[in-house]
Amino acid sequence: MIALFTDFGLAGPYTGQVVAVLQQNAPNVPVVSLFADAPTARPKPATYLLAAYAAWFSAGTVLLCVVDPGVGGERRAVVVEADGRLYVGPDNGLFDIVMRRAAGSRLWDITWQPGPLTPSFHGRDLFAPVAARLANGGPIESLAKPAGDLSASRNWPDDLAEIVYIDHYGNAMTGLRGTIVPPEARLVAAGHSLAFARTFSAVPAGAAFWYVNSNGLVEIAANGARADAVLQLAIGSEIAIEV
Amino acid sequence: MIALFTDFGLAGPYTGQVVAVLQQNAPNVPVVSLFADAPTARPKPATYLLAAYAAWFSAGTVLLCVVDPGVGGERRAVVVEADGRLYVGPDNGLFDIVMRRAAGSRLWDITWQPGPLTPSFHGRDLFAPVAARLANGGPIESLAKPAGDLSASRNWPDDLAEIVYIDHYGNAMTGLRGTIVPPEARLVAAGHSLAFARTFSAVPAGAAFWYVNSNGLVEIAANGARADAVLQLAIGSEIAIEV
Amino acid sequence: MIALFTDFGLAGPYTGQVVAVLQQNAPNVPVVSLFADAPTARPKPATYLLAAYAAWFSAGTVLLCVVDPGVGGERRAVVVEADGRLYVGPDNGLFDIVMRRAAGSRLWDITWQPGPLTPSFHGRDLFAPVAARLANGGPIESLAKPAGDLSASRNWPDDLAEIVYIDHYGNAMTGLRGTIVPPEARLVAAGHSLAFARTFSAVPAGAAFWYVNSNGLVEIAANGARADAVLQLAIGSEIAIEV
Numbered sequence: 030m031i032a033l034f035t036d037f038g039l040a041g042p043y044t045g046q047v048v049a050v051l052q053q054n055a056p057n058v059p060v061v062s063l064f065a066d067a068p069t070a071r072p073k074p075a076t077y078l079l080a081a082y083a084a085w086f087s088a089g090t091v092l093l094c095v096v097d098p099g100v101g102g103e104r105r106a107v108v109v110e111a112d113g114r115l116y117v118g119p120d121n122g123l124f125d126i127v128m129r130r131a132a133g134s135r136l137w138d139i140t141w142q143p144g145p146l147t148p149s150f151h152g153r154d155l156f157a158p159v160a161a162r163l164a165n166g167g168p169i170e171s172l173a174k175p176a177g178d179l180s181a182s183r184n185w186p187d188d189l190a191e192i193v194y195i196d197h198y199g200n201a202m203t204g205l206r207g208t209i210v211p212p213e214a215r216l217v218a219a220g221h222s223l224a225f226a227r228t229f230s231a232v233p234a235g236a237a238f239w240y241v242n243s244n245g246l247v248e249i250a251a252n253g254a255r256a257d258a259v260l261q262l263a264i265g266s267e268i269a270i271e272v
Numbered sequence: 273m274i275a276l277f278t279d280f281g282l283a284g285p286y287t288g289q290v291v292a293v294l295q296q297n298a299p300n301v302p303v304v305s306l307f308a309d310a311p312t313a314r315p316k317p318a319t320y321l322l323a324a325y326a327a328w329f330s331a332g333t334v335l336l337c338v339v340d341p342g343v344g345g346e347r348r349a350v351v352v353e354a355d356g357r358l359y360v361g362p363d364n365g366l367f368d369i370v371m372r373r374a375a376g377s378r379l380w381d382i383t384w385q386p387g388p389l390t391p392s393f394h395g396r397d398l399f400a401p402v403a404a405r406l407a408n409g410g411p412i413e414s415l416a417k418p419a420g421d422l423s424a425s426r427n428w429p430d431d432l433a434e435i436v437y438i439d440h441y442g443n444a445m446t447g448l449r450g451t452i453v454p455p456e457a458r459l460v461a462a463g464h465s466l467a468f469a470r471t472f473s474a475v476p477a478g479a480a481f482w483y484v485n486s487n488g489l490v491e492i493a494a495n496g497a498r499a500d501a502v503l504q505l506a507i508g509s510e511i512a513i514e515v
Numbered sequence: 516m517i518a519l520f521t522d523f524g525l526a527g528p529y530t531g532q533v534v535a536v537l538q539q540n541a542p543n544v545p546v547v548s549l550f551a552d553a554p555t556a557r558p559k560p561a562t563y564l565l566a567a568y569a570a571w572f573s574a575g576t577v578l579l580c581v582v583d584p585g586v587g588g589e590r591r592a593v594v595v596e597a598d599g600r601l602y603v604g605p606d607n608g609l610f611d612i613v614m615r616r617a618a619g620s621r622l623w624d625i626t627w628q629p630g631p632l633t634p635s636f637h638g639r640d641l642f643a644p645v646a647a648r649l650a651n652g653g654p655i656e657s658l659a660k661p662a663g664d665l666s667a668s669r670n671w672p673d674d675l676a677e678i679v680y681i682d683h684y685g686n687a688m689t690g691l692r693g694t695i696v697p698p699e700a701r702l703v704a705a706g707h708s709l710a711f712a713r714t715f716s717a718v719p720a721g722a723a724f725w726y727v728n729s730n731g732l733v734e735i736a737a738n739g740a741r742a743d744a745v746l747q748l749a750i751g752s753e754i755a756i757e758v
Contacts, residue, residue, distance in 0.1 A: 030292065030295065030296075032288070032292070033288075036683075036684075037683065038283065038682070038683030039283050039525055039548070039551070040280055040524065040525055040548075040550070040551045040552035040683070040729070041552060041680075041682045041683050042549060042550055042682075043682075043683070044548075044550040045518070045519075045547045045548045045550070046547075046549070046571065048547050049518070049547045049549075052516065052545045052547065053516075056545070059295045059299070061289075061292045061295065062282070062283075062287075062288045063288040063289070064283070064284060064285055064288070064290075065283045066284060067283070069559065069683075069684065070684075070739060074382070082285055084290065086292070093598055098714070098715065098716070098739065099715075099716050100714070100716075101713065101714030101715065101716060101717075102714060102716035102717075109310030147728075147729035148713055148714045149714065149715070149726070149728060149729050150384065150728075153729065153730070192322075192491035194284075196281070196284045196285075196286075197279075197280065197283070197284050197286070197312075198279075198312060198313075209756035216602070224375050227344065227391055228343065228344030228345060228391045228392065229341065229342075229343070229344065229345075229392070230341070230342050230343075230344060230345035231344075231345075237407055240392070242392060242393075243392050243393035243470035244285070253313060253341065257453045264750055273535065273538065273539075275531070275535070276531075281526065281728070282525055282526055302538045302542070304531045304532075304534050304535045304538065305526075305530075305531045306528055306531040306532070306535075307526070307527060307528055307531070308525070308526045309526035309527060323529055329535070343690065364597070389652070437527075438523030439524070439527045439528075439529075440522075440523065440527050440529070440555075441522075441555060441556075468754055469586060470587070471587030471634045472584065472585075472586070472587065472588075472635070473584070473585050473586075473587060473588035473634065474587075474588075483635070485633075485635060485636075486633035486635050486636035486639065486640070487528070496556060496584065
């Protein structure tokens with residue numbers, strides 16, 4: 030299976046063209062769009078989101094990951110193997126947290142070259158063909174060469190106390206794993222202090238709370254309302270933990 | 273075929289994870305997303321929308337239906353067979369109108385249990401695996417046990433004189449079937465009195481009207497404009513019929 | 516492969532129903548959504564967008580194209596063959612630029628008739644079944660009859676100096692091909708004069724510029740910002756070229 034993690038959107042041409050390339054190069058491999066609205070051009074929140082959601086997929090999955098504000102510039106194009114999953118995309122921090130949390134990981138620089146490579150759409154022209162070849166079982170050595178480390182030391186924390194994603198319901202995911210925040214802790218977001226609840230129906234209508242979402246991230250929600258609107262949250266909003 | 277009727281949105285992780293589960297459990301069954309923007313957390317308008325659109329699918333279709341504000345609480349998880357189609361989802365009113373209109377219907381309580389079941393995402397962890405097994409032809413008796421009735425008598429009307437959905441163009445669907453409203457009737461919505469027209473091009477540019485949409489629901493539209501903006505309509509807006 | 520070019524949106528019922536029809540009639544043909552947010556009900560900008568993006572697909576692709584404000588009225592339903600690709604949709608200008616630019620093209624009027632044909636959804640009831648049959652290799656003569664010309668002479672220019680699409684990032688595509696605008700030219704949009712840059716990372720953060728996008732259209736963008744918001748651009752905004 031190939032899973033897409035991008036900031037391309039679904040309605041416009043980008044995801045469709047990428048899927049067309051995958052379909053032509055790996056016709057028997059199913060493709061699912063995991064996120065088409067990852068944080069636009071922001072690898073820092075995106076890496077925490079990716080690390081939480083990629084772990085849900087079984088080993089052998091190829092994750093095509095494109096949040097790539099530096100496309101066409103100098104940033105490297107890489108393949109990461111981490112805990113049996115393969116990641117294809119830009120080296121701009123997007124894979125930092127996946128690699129840091131993996132029991133084992135390896136890094137390659139992509140050497141495969143497409144025919145035409147437009148400077149603004151490496152997702153379609155470079156990363157998708159490489160992902161398709163990997164999903165077909167093509168040997169990674171024919172596509173990339175071993176590399177030592179990611180290009181920079183970004184010093185990002187193990188968990189990010191910020192909002193990293195606002196979902197369709199207005200729920201605000203943080204970059205904090207639920208395992209590091211005790212249920213008795215309160216979260217302070219935009220001046221509001223929030224208690225833990227296990228489910229939406231456990232709090233009064235309209236009330237905001239925090240819980241651990243279905244992929245293990247601490248998430249701020251409101252019962253029957255949009256937490257992002259009620260609490261004025263956006264990607265990048267800082268969160269404090271009060272134990 | 274499996275058809276999805278949810279309030280999950282498409283761009284974020286929910287639909288993608290559900291599709292991944294379906295793909296893994298029923299790899300040869302095509303999946304289509306019918307609605308990913310069903311009325312958020314509102315089973316009442318959703319049941320009228322579902323009843324109108326499900327009828328378009330052929331017998332044998334499995335409809336995975338998740339508009340589920342009570343997820344993680346006490347509401348039952350059910351399978352409905354109605355007119356040869358199978359529906360999987362929560363017992364919160366979402367299937368009331370489908371069952372009421374069916375020539376024949378049966379109800380089961382889901383007994384199948386997943387490995388991990390997160391309290392906030394039964395769509396992925398419970399309903400999708402059951403839907404996939406049914407679509408594979410798995411016997412329903414291995415997944416669910418016969419049940420008598422839906423859990424509550426909600427006393428919802430046979431047709432709902434409210435807006436139940438605003439589409440991509442700003443057209444406002446009602447919960448009224450076209451068969452019960454004569455063409456000479458006027459609809460009153462947000463203080464505007466609207467006449468029937470057969471097609472958009474039959475009225476002047478900018479004019480609002482009502483017609484019977486391609487799935488049999490009475491719908492309010494405007495030629496070359498968004499009816500929801502022109503008339504200030506939202507899901508839940510009440511409609512009066514003047515004959 | 517069947518590629519969809521529509522203004523249907525993805526989340527609501529329209530694309531899903533069309534995909535269901537394609538799946539039932541051409542189960543082995545992959546379907547990709549190229550645009551589900553083509554300019555709503557506006558064939559003029561849409562034809563420049565379609566011509567640029569359709570050219571990216573290989574010969575043999577069937578493009579199902581529905582931007583159809585006159586649905587249910589008198590406009591013809593056609594099949595176009597242009598440079599080895601097949602296009603199915605309404606004759607309202609949507610195919611004008613594709614045909615004008617093709618080395619060779621042919622036109623047919625659709626004669627195939629569905630069972631039920633709702634007046635508001637020819638995409639599902641008429642165009643999708645025809646597209647599926649063509650994708651299956653069905654002879655076009657069984658579906659349509661040769662026609663002379665498109666129904667009207669619309670006198671649209673070879674390239675359109677207007678915004679024809681705003682993408683997910685806020686980038687504004689024009690109807691101008693990059694091959695006709697020299698890199699030293701400046702574009703004037705909504706009172707702003709913009710220089711060429713090759714990539715986003717070549718200009719300062721927040722700065723607006725123009726470039727040639729991955730499908731050959733002149734596009735206005737801003738580094739790390741939404742060009743549509745910064746420059747107040749919308750579909751139809753006029754562009755001037757200063758050489």
